[in-house]
């Protein structure tokens with residue numbers, strides 16, 4: 001099956017055929033840099049990261065651009081509150097953006113242009129719109145005449161007359177029509193501004209930034225333009241109008257939008273006190289657990305956050321890594337005996353060998369990560385059944401199936417950015433974190449093991465059992481192997 005993507009413009013799933021053969025030009029609206037990234041940003045960033053990873057996995061040559069909006073009303077307001085200039089605020093928040101998102105393991109876009117570094121391109125675009133008669137200057141501001149663009153409302157499915165009925169008609173409005181939107185605004189006293197041909201110093205409107213940067217780096221018609229659902233109107237509707245009014249070509253072939261994150265069923269907002277930043281979440285949770293949670297629902301569906309649900313994802317991640325680690329241990333031990341795979345494990349083998357095909361089919365259906373994750377965890381349960389069988393009766397065929405299973409799981413999950421760590425490293429890191437919470441050091445555990453070894457050499461089995469029991473009550477499990485006794489934490 002070929003890849004199908006839901007296109008917001010046509011409101012249906014369409015076969016994905018890039019404008020230019022194998023090349024995919026993709027633009028995602030980036031953050032306005034005035035505050036830390038929250039869960040809504042995290043979802044957007046991870047969703048589009050997975051879309052890029054999957055397109056690359058399918059062999060496309062992806063050119064991915066995500067901008068920074070570093071000039072905006074919110075930035076000016078926050079900079080004034082803090083008594084710093086907008087450049088200092090934006091620079092600090094861009095650093096924070098990386099501090100927040102790098103732990104999530106997102107791939108770097110090919111380019112991350114900043115709006116303020118593209119003012120001449122925006123001015124050129126605005127001038128061309130004025131020349132074409134679809135934009136006009138009013139007291140140094142420049143507005144786009146929505147009535148002059150026939151397809152206005154096509155993307156968001158809104159009718160201009162209905163929109164207008166709801167629009168607030170301000171007194172002393174500089175616009176010809178209340179629905180017209182600003183391409184350029186005269187800077188107020190104390191605001192940053194740039195020289196321009198329209199009048200006094202001014203600054204660009206938000207929408208024109210993305211059109212100018214997308215067209216500069218990716219051309220007049222790009223393949224995918226992405227963002228959150230809240231950007232469809234007015235941001236993307238306006239981007240589309242001003243770009244297409246200029247080029248008379250489609251601006252974007254596939255418009256892709258991700259759904260919102262709600263908190264216990266409510267809209268996330270600072271005033272409701274249910275606002276979580278990525279930084280807050282990662283204090284207590286593994287970044288991959290957050291990724292797993294963010295991808296656990298289809299990207300267009302709403303995603304409801306709760307700490308319980310995140311915890312479930314964290315436990316699932318742990319179970320997965322534990323199974324991969326245990327399998328690796330079995331695979332690393334030589335086995336001489338061969339016997340056929342037991343009949344009752346045939347379905348487990350199918351869950352493992354068939355994983356890539358099922359996973360790709362799910363992803364080809366408009367990036368259905370929820371279904372893909374379901375298949376991955378089905379494969380992990382299958383892996384655990386093989387582990388149990390191999391622990392009882394090791395055989396060459398079991399080892400071979402475990403080895404193929406590890407590879408299939410890690411290969412497919414890497415498209416989601418999950419199970420990308422060395423399982424042994426993950427388990428060790430997790431164990432150290434858990435014992436820190438328990439309040440015991442690794443040295444203390446090793447002393448327990450030493451005392452138990454001594455008891456065993458003295459054939460004091462009761463004492464040896466007591467020590468094992470004592471540790472187990474704390475949540476630490478001892479495992480006796482050929483190369484001595486090792487410890488791990490008993491999860492769940």
Ligand SMILES: [Zn+2]
Pocket residue numbers: 028029030210235239
């Ligand atoms: Zn944008």
